[in-house]
Amino acid sequence: MRVIGEHERDALAAEGYLGVADLFDQDEIAEVAGHLDGLFDRFGDLPPASVLDLGASDGEFGSQVPEILYPSVLSPGLRRTAVFQRAKALARQVLGAGTWFRFDHSIRKPPGCGFETVWHQDRVHKRSGLPEQRLNIWIPTGPVTASDGCMRYVPRSHLNGVLPHEPVPGRRGALRTVGATDADAVDVPLPVGGAALHLFETVHSAHPNQGKSTRTAWILQFTHPRTVLPTATLLHRAVYFGQTRTWRGKAVAR
Numbered sequence: 001m002r003v004i005g006e007h008e009r010d011a012l013a014a015e016g017y018l019g020v021a022d023l024f025d026q027d028e029i030a031e032v033a034g035h036l037d038g039l040f041d042r043f044g045d046l047p048p049a050s051v052l053d054l055g056a057s058d059g060e061f062g063s064q065v066p067e068i069l070y071p072s073v074l075s076p077g078l079r080r081t082a083v084f085q086r087a088k089a090l091a092r093q094v095l096g097a098g099t100w101f102r103f104d105h106s107i108r109k110p111p112g113c114g115f116e117t118v119w120h121q122d123r124v125h126k127r128s129g130l131p132e133q134r135l136n137i138w139i140p141t142g143p144v145t146a147s148d149g150c151m152r153y154v155p156r157s158h159l160n161g162v163l164p165h166e167p168v169p170g171r172r173g174a175l176r177t178v179g180a181t182d183a184d185a186v187d188v189p190l191p192v193g194g195a196a197l198h199l200f201e202t203v204h205s206a207h208p209n210q211g212k213s214t215r216t217a218w219i220l221q222f223t224h225p226r227t228v229l230p231t232a233t234l235l236h237r238a239v240y241f242g243q244t245r246t247w248r249g250k251a252v253a254r
């Protein structure tokens with residue numbers, strides 16, 4: 001099983017992000033893509049709490065940038081894939097023993113999608129209120145470059161704590177890091193089988209998709225409570241199960 005080396009782990013800790021080109025093989029990614037395609041094909045029928053349109057600019061629901069929340073709850077086979085198992089092992093390697101799976105989502109940018117994912121820190125969207133470290137593993141189902149929606153990062157931005165964010169006019173629910181600019185960014189293009197890793201405070205964004213293929217990413221978030229108190233871990237789990245309770249009732253078997 002591919003794990004990351006010590007120098008890669010050091011680079012992630014120092015820079016706040018890491019692109020790894022060869023974590024998974026093509027068959028493993030194809031299995032994930034099958035699950036996600038199945039869900040996106042039924043996007044309009046999924047429970048309303050499980051879907052968002054990141055491109056939406058008003059109260060109308062559309063599908064310019066469709067996002068599925070907790071796809072692994074809706075398509076439980078995703079949790080049994082080699083990709084999930086390897087990602088979990090990787091997260092434990094980075095964050096340490098006691099790390100557990102917190103959240104997954106999938107974001108699709110159709111060809112010609114002009115929406116960038118705005119600059120932000122994931123910690124700004126944190127709901128539990130508990131001290132913790134998180135690792136985000138962003139896994140595209142096809143090759144990605146700057147012209148078709150790869151991730152980009154502001155190096156070392158995780159070292160400055162939680163930065164001010166502002167709402168984005170016309171982008172429902174989006175919060176943008178004040179002052180982050182494209183000039184500070186490093187693109188992380190990836191081949192199939194690659195993944196982009198980042199920490200909870202790292203300022204990041206993703207390009208629009210100006211290419212001809214659909215860009216789909218499965219995004220896994222793992223958490224490690226900073227406190228060793230078992231109650232904190234249990235509270236995290238309770239929050240997770242509370243948030244997904246109604247969705248699990250509507251799970252689609254696959």
Ligand SMILES: O=C(O)CCC(=O)C(=O)O
Nearest residue numbers: 107117136138206217219
């Ligand atoms: O896939 C994207 O467009 C953005 C993903 C992202 O912001 C994240 O994984 O935190």
